[in-house]
Amino acid sequence: MGSGGAFPAQKRSSGVLPMVNGGARGRAAPLLPRGRQIHKTFHNVKITILCGFVTILVLRGTIGIGSLVTSEADAENQHLIEETNRIIAEIRSDRDPSDPDEGPERFLGLNDTFSLGPRISNWDEDRKVWLEKNPRFPSYVNGKPRILLVTGSQPTPCDNAIGDHYLLKALKNKIDYCRIHGIEIMYNMAHLDKEMTGYWAKLPLLRRLMLSHPEVEWIWWMDSDALFTDMVFEIPVSKYKDYNMVIHGYPDLLFEQKSWISLNTGSFLFRNCQWSLDLMDAWAPMGPKGPLREEAGKILTANLKGRPAFEADDQSALIYLFLSQKEQWMSKVYVENSFYLHGFWEGLVDQYEEMIEKYHPGLGDARWPFVTHFVGCKPCGSYGDYPVERCLKSMERAFNFADNQVLNLYGFRHRGLASPNIKRIRNETVAPLVNVDQFDIRHAARHTTEPQS
Amino acid sequence: MLDRVLGPLNARRLHRVFRKAKLTVLCLFLTLIVLRANIGAGKFGTPEKDLDEIRETFSHIRNRAEPRRVLEEVAELKSSGDADAGSKNYADFDIKKILKDEDDGFPEFKRDPSQPYSLGPKISDWNEQRSEWLKNNPDYPNFVAENKPRVLLVTGSSPKPCENPVGDHYLLKSIKNKIDYSRLHGIEIFYNMALLDAEMAGFWAKLPLIRQLLLSHPEVEFLWWMDSDAMFTDMAYEVPWERYKDHNFVMHGWNEMIYDEKNWIGLNTGSFLLRNCQWSLDILDTWAPMGPKGKIREDAGKILTRELKGRPVFEADDQSAMVYILATEKEKWGEKVYLENHYYLHGYWGILVDKYEQMIESYHPGFGDHRWPLVTHFVGCKPCGKFGDYPVERCLKQMDRAFNFGDNQILQMYGFTHKSLASRKVVRIRNETSKPLEVRDELGLLHPSFKAVKTGSS
Numbered sequence: 040m041g042s043g044g045a046f047p048a049q050k051r052s053s054g055v056l057p058m059v060n061g062g063a064r065g066r067a068a069p070l071l072p073r074g075r076q077i078h079k080t081f082h083n084v085k086i087t088i089l090c091g092f093v094t095i096l097v098l099r100g101t102i103g104i105g106s107l108v109t110s111e112a113d114a115e116n117q118h119l120i121e122e123t124n125r126i127i128a129e130i131r132s133d134r135d136p137s138d139p140d141e142g143p144e145r146f147l148g149l150n151d152t153f154s155l156g157p158r159i160s161n162w163d164e165d166r167k168v169w170l171e172k173n174p175r176f177p178s179y180v181n182g183k184p185r186i187l188l189v190t191g192s193q194p195t196p197c198d199n200a201i202g203d204h205y206l207l208k209a210l211k212n213k214i215d216y217c218r219i220h221g222i223e224i225m226y227n228m229a230h231l232d233k234e235m236t237g238y239w240a241k242l243p244l245l246r247r248l249m250l251s252h253p254e255v256e257w258i259w260w261m262d263s264d265a266l267f268t269d270m271v272f273e274i275p276v277s278k279y280k281d282y283n284m285v286i287h288g289y290p291d292l293l294f295e296q297k298s299w300i301s302l303n304t305g306s307f308l309f310r311n312c313q314w315s316l317d318l319m320d321a322w323a324p325m326g327p328k329g330p331l332r333e334e335a336g337k338i339l340t341a342n343l344k345g346r347p348a349f350e351a352d353d354q355s356a357l358i359y360l361f362l363s364q365k366e367q368w369m370s371k372v373y374v375e376n377s378f379y380l381h382g383f384w385e386g387l388v389d390q391y392e393e394m395i396e397k398y399h400p401g402l403g404d405a406r407w408p409f410v411t412h413f414v415g416c417k418p419c420g421s422y423g424d425y426p427v428e429r430c431l432k433s434m435e436r437a438f439n440f441a442d443n444q445v446l447n448l449y450g451f452r453h454r455g456l457a458s459p460n461i462k463r464i465r466n467e468t469v470a471p472l473v474n475v476d477q478f479d480i481r482h483a484a485r486h487t488t489e490p491q492s
Numbered sequence: 493m494l495d496r497v498l499g500p501l502n503a504r505r506l507h508r509v510f511r512k513a514k515l516t517v518l519c520l521f522l523t524l525i526v527l528r529a530n531i532g533a534g535k536f537g538t539p540e541k542d543l544d545e546i547r548e549t550f551s552h553i554r555n556r557a558e559p560r561r562v563l564e565e566v567a568e569l570k571s572s573g574d575a576d577a578g579s580k581n582y583a584d585f586d587i588k589k590i591l592k593d594e595d596d597g598f599p600e601f602k603r604d605p606s607q608p609y610s611l612g613p614k615i616s617d618w619n620e621q622r623s624e625w626l627k628n629n630p631d632y633p634n635f636v637a638e639n640k641p642r643v644l645l646v647t648g649s650s651p652k653p654c655e656n657p658v659g660d661h662y663l664l665k666s667i668k669n670k671i672d673y674s675r676l677h678g679i680e681i682f683y684n685m686a687l688l689d690a691e692m693a694g695f696w697a698k699l700p701l702i703r704q705l706l707l708s709h710p711e712v713e714f715l716w717w718m719d720s721d722a723m724f725t726d727m728a729y730e731v732p733w734e735r736y737k738d739h740n741f742v743m744h745g746w747n748e749m750i751y752d753e754k755n756w757i758g759l760n761t762g763s764f765l766l767r768n769c770q771w772s773l774d775i776l777d778t779w780a781p782m783g784p785k786g787k788i789r790e791d792a793g794k795i796l797t798r799e800l801k802g803r804p805v806f807e808a809d810d811q812s813a814m815v816y817i818l819a820t821e822k823e824k825w826g827e828k829v830y831l832e833n834h835y836y837l838h839g840y841w842g843i844l845v846d847k848y849e850q851m852i853e854s855y856h857p858g859f860g861d862h863r864w865p866l867v868t869h870f871v872g873c874k875p876c877g878k879f880g881d882y883p884v885e886r887c888l889k890q891m892d893r894a895f896n897f898g899d900n901q902i903l904q905m906y907g908f909t910h911k912s913l914a915s916r917k918v919v920r921i922r923n924e925t926s927k928p929l930e931v932r933d934e935l936g937l938l939h940p941s942f943k944a945v946k947t948g949s950s
Contacts, residue, residue: 096526157926176943195916200661228668250929427580448708472625
């Protein structure tokens with residue numbers, strides 16, 4: 040590099056040497072006097088320092104002090120993501136910041152008796168009196184009995200985000216059906232009873248709702264993993280005027296085979312009456328968490344066909360109750376299988392395209408199932424009994440199959456059963472009410488005769 | 493060698509000149525670099541940007557290799573694929589694997605793209621059409637009780653899972669909250685999960701939906717749009733329908749802020765009431781033109797930022813557009829628009845959520861205003877997306893509190909309450925009795941007057 044520029048005098052004095060950039064070059068050195076040598080050294084050092092300084096300045100301007108790899112923005116991003124994950128983990132855990140551990144759990148012992156509440160024995164009369172006193176809350180509206188659909192899920196987020204997404208879609212599905220058919224919905228997210236947890240949580244909830252809402256004639260429990268797939272079909276309540284409970288199942292499986300899946304408590308109705316209160320009191324004892332439930336589970340496995348060994352569940356307990364106290368209960372229980380009040384998903388979800396081609400909504404049975412129930416999929420947990428892809432794909436298809444029936448009124452349809460996107464299938468007009476009369480399920484239903492039982 | 497050509501003295505002089513020139517050029521070059529490093533060179537950017545570009549190029553080269561590597565990995569997965577397809581673990585499942593468009597044979601009707609955007613064919617006699625229909629359908633009256641119109645609450649969210657892993661959980665809680673309020677007040681709900689018009693995506697998606705619902709549900713007298721991030725916090729408050737008998741559009745806002753100041757947050761379109769009538773169809777048609785995605789929305793955004801007070805620079809949104817319409821066409825629309833601020837038809841969460849405990853102590857449900865807000869609206873939180881305008885922790889924790897604040901009013905009907913506003917656990921506040929019908933809930937929400945049916949309709 041140019042060192043000669045600063046010391047032209049020196050160069051001139053060593054002009055005898057035929058060099059272009061003379062002065063500091065090695066060959067000249069041994070011939071120079073001492074002083075000049077030192078000067079040259081200083082000169083070099085100065086240049087070096089100057090260059091070094093400039094280099095640092097330039098580098099600082101370009102890359103900056105600090106890490107060479109990540110920029111500040113990246114670090115902030117990383118911090119945000121970590122913070123979000125921490126908060127989400129905290130929300131997901133059941134741990135309550137305001138409610139530290141209440142000490143070890145105490146379960147009911149085998150000799151303790153459990154009751155859902157103080158015994159009520161006059162419910163039918165009390166209810167009748169209340170209804171007479173409150174004519175603005177009748178139990179029959181527009182000729183139809185008042186029905187309350189009850190469903191729910193856990194108060195904490197699901198183990199995986201996809202679980203909450205399908206809970207949301209299933210709830211939308213129920214909202215749609217209930218809006219079309221004038222049914223009220225109650226979505227529960229609270230654990231009302233510490234002992235009746237899990238699938239047993241529905242019992243205290245249903246009892247509480249019955250007693251608080253005497254104007255409700257029928258209460259319909261539906262699992263969160265059950266979807267309506269026939270938006271037109273309406274439950275033929277007149278068929279059940281002499282019954283107090285409607286549950287999907289097969290009488291021969293129940294009485295002859297004593298199968299633990301002969302009835303399904305994922306979707307059933309019961310009347311708001313004394314009989315139902317008595318049934319729940321008789322049903323509840325196998326429920327309380329702990330040794331009671333464990334022991335009960337053993338009895339159930341021993342007595343019901345095909346039941347694996349696990350703690351007592353509400354479905355097996357009900358079946359066992361009906362089998363052991365047949366005369367007391369069965370006269371008022373309608374075991375329904377002429378339509379899919381509960382339809383096991385595996386055999387149904389692949390037929391949707393065929394159904395669309397051959398049949399139409401309103402049938403409610405194997406040709407166009409009323410309810411498709413995703414038993415065993417458990418999308419809110421971490422693991423299901425079936426492959427995840429099959430479950431979620433089928434749930435999406437069932438949801439869209441039903442949603443098409445709702446969107447039909449508005450002139451839209453999904454782009455295939457696996458798609459969240461929709462397309463327009465009917466042009467808009469300046470006389471939209473013609474379409475409303477034709478396509479609104481409520482108005483169309485008015486013109487058809489009541490479905491045969 | 494130059495010596496031989498020019499002579500020793502001249503050669504030396506030339507050398508000197510060369511040397512100086514070299515030094516000058518070098519110093520100039522260094523100066524430029526230093527200056528550029530500190531100040532930058534305008535559109536040529538700073539060296540930092542250069543470095544980024546260089547890094548990008550290298551990473552791009554790396555990325556080109558990356559897809560190939562990813563594909564190979566996927567191919568590997570597929571071959572050992574059956575094991576994965578059979579996985580029963582929900583943790584690693586990618587929903588995109590199963591969501592896909594298919595052609596099911598139903599013909600699609602598309603809007604003519606050469607025509608200017610419109611929500612649909614112009615209808616001019618909607619009032620007449622509708623009253624004729626109502627006459628012919630006495631089973632679907634537009635008033636369900638004395639002074640109580642039939643109301644349809646409309647809300648919605650995306651049909652695809654939220655980007656934020658707990659977003660769907662908060663959407664679920666939010667819709668449960670709306671279901672509870674609506675059940676108590678005899679209101680119907682429509683939860684939308686369909687994008688009716690791709691051009692009106694984002695905040696504008698509600699316009700085609702609202703028009704479609706108005707036309708398809710002539711029995712509905714008022715349509716109540718509510719954002720998915722808004723929650724009911726006063727379960728006992730009934731909207732004063734009588735107040736709006738001469739109005740068609742009710743929004744939370746202040747007249748001065750719209751008509752005098754043209755303030756872009758002078759009203760809120762996250763929670764509003766719209767009557768089902770010709771006037772509403774007309775205002776929807778006037779509202780829509782700023783919405784179509786792309787250049788139209790961008791340009792409209794610039795106009796709105798220029799014309800409205802305090803509006804930042806971003807594409808046109810439905811709220812600013814409505815402010816603009818009302819401020820500039822007051823004579824045409826103002827008479828039928830009611831800007832309500834006597835209760836929180838929309839309540840900005842920032843000023844409400846910390847006061848819940850105070851409210852519980854000093855007041856009771858039924859006020860609907862600052863003492864006990866009807867709606868707490870979590871504007872800016874965006875729980876379904878990855879990043880909102882506020883810290884995640886504050887948003888989610890406060891949404892939990894608002895939810896519990898509202899839920900307590902529902903649970904008290906049944907004798908329960910949340911342990912605290914932050915807790916998911918519930919505790920009993922009333923023992924079970926053998927005479928349940930003699931017990932009345934404190935707020936009278938079990939059988940409220942606003943839920944009662946018209947007498948003589950059983």
